[in-house]
Amino acid sequence: MVDPANTVGIPVNPTPLLKDELDIVIPTIRNLDFLETWRPFLQPYHLIIVQDGDPTKKIHVPEGYDYELYNRNDINRILGPKASCISFKDSACRCFGYMVSKKKYIFTIDDDCFVAKDPAGKAVNALEQHIKNLLCPSTPLFFNTLYEPYREGADFVRGYPFSLREGVSTAVSHGLWLNIPDYDAPTQLVKPKERNTRYVDAVMTIPKGTLFPMCGMNLAFDRDLIGPAMYFGLMGDGQPIGRYDDMWAGWCIKVICDHLGLGVKTGLPYIYHSKASNPFVNLKKEYKGIFWQEEIIPFFQNAKLSKEAITVQQCYIELSKMVKEKLSALDPYFEKLADAMVTWIEAWDELNPPAGAAANGKA
Amino acid sequence: MAEINKNEVDIVIGAVNADLTQFLSSWRPFFSGFHLIVVKDPELKDELNIPDGFDVDVYSKTDMEKVVGASNSSMFSGYSCRYFGYLISKKKYIVSIDDDCVPAKDPKGFLVDAVSQHVNNLEKPATPLFFNTLYDPYTEGADFVRGYPFSLREGVPCAASCGLWLNLADLDAPTQALKTEQRNTTYVDAVLTVPLKAMLPISGINIAFNRELVGPALVPALRLAGEGKVRWETLEDVWCGMCLKHISDHLGYGVKTGLPYVWRNERGDAVESLRKKWEGMKLMEKSVPFFESLKLPETALKVEDCVIELAKAVKEQLGSEDAAFTQAADAMVKWVQLWNSVNSSE
Numbered sequence: 001m002v003d004p005a006n007t008v009g010i011p012v013n014p015t016p017l018l019k020d021e022l023d024i025v026i027p028t029i030r031n032l033d034f035l036e037t038w039r040p041f042l043q044p045y046h047l048i049i050v051q052d053g054d055p056t057k058k059i060h061v062p063e064g065y066d067y068e069l070y071n072r073n074d075i076n077r078i079l080g081p082k083a084s085c086i087s088f089k090d091s092a093c094r095c096f097g098y099m100v101s102k103k104k105y106i107f108t109i110d111d112d113c114f115v116a117k118d119p120a121g122k123a124v125n126a127l128e129q130h131i132k133n134l135l136c137p138s139t140p141l142f143f144n145t146l147y148e149p150y151r152e153g154a155d156f157v158r159g160y161p162f163s164l165r166e167g168v169s170t171a172v173s174h175g176l177w178l179n180i181p182d183y184d185a186p187t188q189l190v191k192p193k194e195r196n197t198r199y200v201d202a203v204m205t206i207p208k209g210t211l212f213p214m215c216g217m218n219l220a221f222d223r224d225l226i227g228p229a230m231y232f233g234l235m236g237d238g239q240p241i242g243r244y245d246d247m248w249a250g251w252c253i254k255v256i257c258d259h260l261g262l263g264v265k266t267g268l269p270y271i272y273h274s275k276a277s278n279p280f281v282n283l284k285k286e287y288k289g290i291f292w293q294e295e296i297i298p299f300f301q302n303a304k305l306s307k308e309a310i311t312v313q314q315c316y317i318e319l320s321k322m323v324k325e326k327l328s329a330l331d332p333y334f335e336k337l338a339d340a341m342v343t344w345i346e347a348w349d350e351l352n353p354p355a356g357a358a359a360n361g362k363a
Numbered sequence: 364m365a366e367i368n369k370n371e372v373d374i375v376i377g378a379v380n381a382d383l384t385q386f387l388s389s390w391r392p393f394f395s396g397f398h399l400i401v402v403k404d405p406e407l408k409d410e411l412n413i414p415d416g417f418d419v420d421v422y423s424k425t426d427m428e429k430v431v432g433a434s435n436s437s438m439f440s441g442y443s444c445r446y447f448g449y450l451i452s453k454k455k456y457i458v459s460i461d462d463d464c465v466p467a468k469d470p471k472g473f474l475v476d477a478v479s480q481h482v483n484n485l486e487k488p489a490t491p492l493f494f495n496t497l498y499d500p501y502t503e504g505a506d507f508v509r510g511y512p513f514s515l516r517e518g519v520p521c522a523a524s525c526g527l528w529l530n531l532a533d534l535d536a537p538t539q540a541l542k543t544e545q546r547n548t549t550y551v552d553a554v555l556t557v558p559l560k561a562m563l564p565i566s567g568i569n570i571a572f573n574r575e576l577v578g579p580a581l582v583p584a585l586r587l588a589g590e591g592k593v594r595w596e597t598l599e600d601v602w603c604g605m606c607l608k609h610i611s612d613h614l615g616y617g618v619k620t621g622l623p624y625v626w627r628n629e630r631g632d633a634v635e636s637l638r639k640k641w642e643g644m645k646l647m648e649k650s651v652p653f654f655e656s657l658k659l660p661e662t663a664l665k666v667e668d669c670v671i672e673l674a675k676a677v678k679e680q681l682g683s684e685d686a687a688f689t690q691a692a693d694a695m696v697k698w699v700q701l702w703n704s705v706n707s708s709e
Contacts, residue, residue, distance in 0.1 A: 142562050143561045143620075144563075145565075151549075154549065155534055155545070156538065157534060157535075158534055158538075158595070158598075159600075159643075181505075181506070183507075184510070184511075187506050194506065196497065201550070207561035208561075209558070209560050210561060212494035212496060213509060214510075215509070290513060294514050
């Protein structure tokens with residue numbers, strides 16, 4: 001069994017890295033009490049809260065946090081008809097937060113994720129680790145058997161080509177979870193009592209050409225490098241599928257990162273995941289996804305972006321065309337999704353015009 | 364961990380040092396019950412010192428020459444002596460550990476049974492086609508995560524298990540010389556499959572493999588001109604590993620890395636090794652683009668054929684870059700011949 005860390009008495013971080021360059025995006029439908037325990041590590045940072053569900057509900061934000069909050073009415077007002085690409089009644093709506101942010105880095109965390117303890121019993125500052133991961137290079141072109149070579153106490157092993165030791169820029173840092181693991185519904189049903197108690201003290205780069213299941217519970221990324229590809233898809237209300245938002249984004253960003261020569265890391269930091277969602281509810285949401293992913297995975301594994309696609313937006317639009325062409329046969333949902341991917345990019349570019357472009361008075 | 368069948372395992376030790384007393388005594392709890400093959404470096408002059416109580420067969424230069432002929436014993440000099448053990452073994456699994464390593468302690472203070480961990484890794488499937496973020500999905504307390512395709516959850520056969528090292532990590536001479544005091548103290552509690560197409564430097568210090576599955580792919584081939592008796596002055600295992608990984612990828616097998624750890628004793632002087640002209644660096648640089656673009660023919664379905672095809676490609680594409688590659692290609696072909704002749708009587 002593992003417990004979360006007790007952070008009472010830990011002073012607020014006096015030297016918060018990237019304080020003015022990072023936004024924390026949190027989707028919520030209930031409350032933000034979990035932020036109390038995160039104070040020492042997160043209070044210095046600006047929050048973007050995306051309130052899902054009933055917009056009339058008042059979400060209380062713990063005292064001392066600096067934040068902006070958007071509910072569904074705000075999303076509709078800001079995006080107009082383009083708001084159709086933002087999911088409703090699903091945490092996928094969080095990607096709206098990525099879009100409105102003006103910062104270089106994003107850290108996103110679920111509201112049932114608490115501070116974990118490392119094997120020495122010390123509270124883990126997950127954000128600090130994510131920042132370390134993002135600020136140092138990735139090594140997707142050759143696997144280092146001692147994992148992250150830039151970490152204190154580690155290095156490249158014998159035989160690691162010297163020409164590859166500079167690494168590439170890191171676009172994404174994917175963290176893990178102690179206690180309730182991120183299992184799919186069938187696995188949850190078979191192993192309802194399984195808890196992740198294994199603290200694996202490693203960060204590693206996921207090799208180029210390899211896909212992975214990206215979980216949005218504890219995730220950070222460089223918005224400038226990969227932001228437009230972090231669309232979390234059409235889920236929830238009115239959609240045939242749920243709990244595949246982060247998966248979809250993960251497959252898209254990995255293909256694009258591989259194409260653009262960017263790195264994706266996984267491993268530390270851990271957070272403590274406290275709430276196990278209802279496996280029967282999950283099964284209903286995931287059901288179609290379980291079959292669809294058998295087609296979707298080969299699609300992404302074989303997706304080849306053109307040499308002309310040199311920006312994230314260009315890559316993403318190309319990907320959306322491929323989705324429409326190759327996956328619509330699987331289900332008409334994918335045609336809608338492909339359109340939504342385009343809408344997302346249009347909305348992103350509107351809200352994030354390139355520096356120097358004239359402002360158009362958009363929200 | 365599951366019970367392993369000791370009759371399926373040979374523990375092969377390449378003796379580069381003559382006195383194996385400390386080494387074997389420290390491994391006794393984990394080697395007992397297993398058959399050991401100790402192969403003496405043909406260039407080692409001193410008599411081997413082996414304590415009693417082990418089920419061990421020792422092979423020296425004369426034994427080698429009886430099997431492979433006098434002209435071929437040089438293929439097995441230095442650290443490459445262990446490959447002779449792989450050649451003549453009749454078992455399914457091989458576990459091979461350098462003679463300057465002793466059992467490591469896990470974070471709880473217990474000695475790590477590297478042999479059992481390796482065999483367990485080899486017996487359980489590998490998952491090279493999709494990355495599991497919780498690492499080994501078949502281990503106690505873990506599983507496949509949400510989003511992992513169900514059709515890929517059976518995994519593929521595991522060809523090799525690459526272990527790691529505490530204390531003296533397997534760094535190259537320049538790195539260790541620069542960071543003279545650095546020792547590896549981080550115990551990473553994970554086994555993971557190295558994904559399809561990903562290249563990695565496989566170390567021969569602490570390795571196990573399924574001999575029945577991929578035996579001939581462990582090739583004693585690349586020899587540095589100034590190859591020495593410390594790992595800093597060799598690249599044979601790294602080259603072997605590149606071939607092994609490529610062939611495993613081609614045949615649909617997996618390669619795992621991570622646990623078990625061994626404790627690697629202090630030995631040698633990295634700065635001293637650095638003084639030798641380190642051509643290994645150059646050879647690795649040339650090898651990477653070669654392996655990256657290499658495609659073995661679809662018709663190569665047996666391991667031996669893969670090695671032959673690989674040797675052909677090495678000769679064609681790398682032969683002109685450096686004589687070491689031509690020699691490696693020739694050695695690979697010779698190795699397959701030896702493998703077939705030694706193992707054909709089965």
